[in-house]
Amino acid sequence: MQVRDLTKGTGEWLRGIGPKSDVVISSRIRLARNVAGFPFLTRCTARDRQALQVQASAAIAQCNLGPAVEFLDLQPLRDIDRQLLVERHLISKPHAALEGARGVALSKDETLSIMVNEEDHLRIQVLRSGLQLADAWAQIGPIDDQLEQRLHWAFHPRFGYLTACPTNVGTGIRVSVMLHLPALKLTGEIEKVFRAAKELRLAVRGLYGEGTEATGDFYQVSNQTTLGRTEEQLLEQFEQAVVPRIIEYEQHARRMLLTERTVALDDKIFRALGLLRNARLLTGDEALFLLSHVRLGVHLGRISDVDMAKVNELFLLTQPAHLQMILGKELDGDQRRAARAHFIRQKLGAG
Amino acid sequence: MKCDQCSRPATVHLTEIRGGKKFEKNLCEQCAAKLGSTQGVGHTPINELLSKFVMEHSGVQTEPPAACEHCGITWAEFRQTGLLGCATDYDLFERDLAPLIQRAHEGATHHLGKAPGSKAETGAIQKRHVDLAKMKKELRRAVEAEDYERAAALRDEIRDVEQQGAV
Numbered sequence: 001m002q003v004r005d006l007t008k009g010t011g012e013w014l015r016g017i018g019p020k021s022d023v024v025i026s027s028r029i030r031l032a033r034n035v036a037g038f039p040f041l042t043r044c045t046a047r048d049r050q051a052l053q054v055q056a057s058a059a060i061a062q063c064n065l066g067p068a069v070e071f072l073d074l075q076p077l078r079d080i081d082r083q084l085l086v087e088r089h090l091i092s093k094p095h096a097a098l099e100g101a102r103g104v105a106l107s108k109d110e111t112l113s114i115m116v117n118e119e120d121h122l123r124i125q126v127l128r129s130g131l132q133l134a135d136a137w138a139q140i141g142p143i144d145d146q147l148e149q150r151l152h153w154a155f156h157p158r159f160g161y162l163t164a165c166p167t168n169v170g171t172g173i174r175v176s177v178m179l180h181l182p183a184l185k186l187t188g189e190i191e192k193v194f195r196a197a198k199e200l201r202l203a204v205r206g207l208y209g210e211g212t213e214a215t216g217d218f219y220q221v222s223n224q225t226t227l228g229r230t231e232e233q234l235l236e237q238f239e240q241a242v243v244p245r246i247i248e249y250e251q252h253a254r255r256m257l258l259t260e261r262t263v264a265l266d267d268k269i270f271r272a273l274g275l276l277r278n279a280r281l282l283t284g285d286e287a288l289f290l291l292s293h294v295r296l297g298v299h300l301g302r303i304s305d306v307d308m309a310k311v312n313e314l315f316l317l318t319q320p321a322h323l324q325m326i327l328g329k330e331l332d333g334d335q336r337r338a339a340r341a342h343f344i345r346q347k348l349g350a351g
Numbered sequence: 352m353k354c355d356q357c358s359r360p361a362t363v364h365l366t367e368i369r370g371g372k373k374f375e376k377n378l379c380e381q382c383a384a385k386l387g388s389t390q391g392v393g394h395t396p397i398n399e400l401l402s403k404f405v406m407e408h409s410g411v412q413t414e415p416p417a418a419c420e421h422c423g424i425t426w427a428e429f430r431q432t433g434l435l436g437c438a439t440d441y442d443l444f445e446r447d448l449a450p451l452i453q454r455a456h457e458g459a460t461h462h463l464g465k466a467p468g469s470k471a472e473t474g475a476i477q478k479r480h481v482d483l484a485k486m487k488k489e490l491r492r493a494v495e496a497e498d499y500e501r502a503a504a505l506r507d508e509i510r511d512v513e514q515q516g517a518v
Contacts, residue, residue, distance in 0.1 A: 036438060043422040043436035119434070141465070148467045154438035159452065160462025162441055164434045166448060167455045169441075171464045201457055227452065228459020228484075 003072075003081040007317070007325050011088045011110040011127075016312035018130020022299050023247045025178040025218065027128045028089070029136045031144055032120040032163045032172035036154045040164040041117060049101040049117055056116045059150035060105045065143055068108035075101055080330070083321035089127065091115055111139070120163050120172075122147070131247075133175060133239050137231065160227065170227030175238050178207075179246060182217040182296040183253035186268065193219075193246055200242065201225050207288075216288030216315065221246070258300055269297030273306070277348050281334075282341040287318045306348060314347060354379035415447050483512055 012026070034040060038052055057071040074082060074091070082096035091104050095118040102117035115123040124147070126140040154162040160170040168174075184190040197204050207218045221242065223234055257265045272293035276282075282290075295311045297303040316322060318340050324331050331339055354361045354377060361377035368374075378386065415426035422436030426444055429435055441448065453460055463484075486509050493502040 034438065039422045039437040040435055042432065042434045043424060144465070153467050155467050156438070156441050156462070158445075158461055159441050160464065160466070162438045166435065166441075166452050167433075169452060170456065170459070170462045173464075225456045225459065227456035228461065228463055230464035232464075 003077065003084055004325055006084065006088060006110070007322055011090075011316070012129055015129040016308055018128060018132050020243075020247055021130040023179055023181070023250050024131040024243065025129075025180055026089075027131055027133045027136055028125060028174075028176045028178070029133065029140050030123055030125040030174045030176075031140060032123055032161065032168045032174075033144070033147070033151075034121045034154045034162055034164070036152045038121065041119065041121065042164060044117075046100060052121055053101045053103055053116055055151065056114075056122055057103060057105070059147055060114060062150060063143070063146040065105075065146065066107055066112065066139075069105055069112065070108075071103055071105045073101075073103045075103075080321050080324060084325055087316065087319040087321050092118060092123075094118065112143070114143075119165065120168070122151070131177065131239070131243060133177070133235050137235055167224070168226050171229070171231050171234070173226055173231055173234065174222055175234055176220050176222035177238065177243055179219045179221060179243075179250070180217055180292070180295065181219055181246070181250050182292050183257055184250050185217045186257060186265075187253045189249070189253060190219075193249065196245075197221055197242075200237075202242065215285050216292040218288075218292075254296070254300060265300075266297075266302055268293050269300075269302050273297065273303060273348070276344050278345070279341045281337040282318075282344065283337055284318065284320060284340070287340055287344065288315065291315055291318075310347060314344060318344060352377050354382055356382040416443055419443050483509060486512070 016025075018024075018027075035052060035055065038044065038048055041049070044052070053073075060069065060071060074085075074095070079096075082091065085091045085104065086093055086096050088110065090106055090110060090113040092115065095102060095104070095115050098118070100117065102115075104116065105114040106112070111127050113125045113127070115125070124140060124143055126136045126143075128136045156162055156169075159166075161172040163169050163172055181190060181193070184193060194204055201224050203222050203224050205220045205222070207215055207220070223238075272290040276287070276290050276294065291311055291314055294303065294306065295308070295315075298306055298308050298311055317326060320336055323336060323339055323343065326343070327339055352361045353359070357379060359379035359381065362380055363376075363378045363383040365376040365378070365383075366373060367376070418425045419436060419440050421439045424436030424440060426447060429440070429444070435441070435444075449460065486505055490502055490505040490509065493499075493505060
């Protein structure tokens with residue numbers, strides 16, 4: 001598999017389809033697992049890491065994990081290749097930056113990625129467009145079972161699946177949904193969502209997880225507690241209680257803006273579109289910010305000559321690694337800003 | 352009964368086995384103290400037991416175990432990084448880890464959910480856990496609502512379920 005080939009599409013997470021995709025960009029479930037008999041990665045020697053990678057990739061190859069799953073050794077890749085995988089949510093930032101033997105198994109449709117030698121020996125992740133957690137769980141459960149038969153997970157009768165960090169112990173599950181909440185941001189009500197999430201012990205993060213800012217009005221909501229509750233209970237909380245309420249809240253704010261603050265709303269939307277169609281230099285954050293307003297405008301029917309799929313695609317393709325990969329050359333910061341603005345003008349049609 | 356050594360009433364009764372033969376002693380408190388028999392080897396005075404119990408349940412740390420013989424990590428090293436070294440550490444440091452884990456997971460102390468291998472068995476245990484958790488929640492709600500009749504019934508149900516298996 002060539003990392004470069006991935007840039008031809010948007011991958012699963014920004015496809016922009018699936019239930020509730022006006023607000024829910026994507027759903028993700030991740031399971032943290034460690035192989036019994038090996039120390040956790042902080043205490044692994046280079047040989048341990050290598051042995052783990054060999055065993056894990058062999059087990060993945062032996063399992064029937066769906067069509068076109070390939071193992072990618074991350075160590076020999078260029079930084080930009082690894083960065084591209086981060087931008088597509090297929091590996092984490094730390095996984096890209098780490099040293100030593102590590103890899104990732106990917107399905108061609110980018111719904112499955114299994115990180116090997118990240119913080120835990122394996123981190124199995126399933127992605128879906130829109131709100132499709134039940135579907136993601138139906139895929140990841142059997143994958144975990146199949147791998148378990150070949151790798152034997154470290155498991156404790158009291159603490160469940162053992163993880164390097166005790167905050168992930170138990171189910172080792174992280175359920176997260178990526179939400180697009182521009183209206184709540186514009187009305188200033190986003191703080192209420194943060195407070196409610198905090199009360200429910202849910203984390204709210206930015207586009208690329210831990211330690212990233214919420215750019216482009218993207219918010220990733222995920223569980224923090226992994227012990228004492230079954231996977232089904234957690235999924236039910238997300239799919240029945242938490243997410244529908246935030247969706248409703250965002251939709252309410254969108255309706256309110258549309259009926260009561262139409263001119264102010266249109267100003268935001270068309271100002272954003274105007275900038276994107278005319279700017280000559282754009283930073284990544286600015287592009288995300290403007291695209292977010294355009295996405296809102298397209299969804300509310302205020303903008304009719306821009307296709308939603310194109311907006312979703314631009315969110316991803318204007319990220320630094322994607323941009324450089326598409327243009328086929330390395331660019332410094334200034335060159336990137338110019339190239340980004342040029343690329344967007346081409347895609348949206350200059351005004 | 353009178354003390355073997357003096358004429359005061361005997362309140363300390365000792366049985367010693369020496370060379371397969373049984374020796375019985377009946378002493379008054381004073382004579383027993385003189386012979387040092389009230390704190391015989393292997394007995395822990397009640398106050399020491401109590402303070403140890405209190406310490407263990409108050410989160411005050413007594414000396415944690417030395418480094419893990421498998422991965423070499425010490426408790427201090429774990430506290431610095433927040434990452435454990437191997438699966439054995441969960442047993443080795445269980446006493447010190449358990450309260451941390453409990454705090455990080457909304458008071459939960461035991462795993463519920465998927466488990467590798469013998470699914471039927473763990474399934475039954477887990478179902479009991481889930482049922483118990485539900486009943487305890489309901490009990491709290493009943494008490495809050497001052498529905499004491501319902502609360503009493505729930506308390507009995509919880510006791511029954513708890514007695515059914517070592518949960």
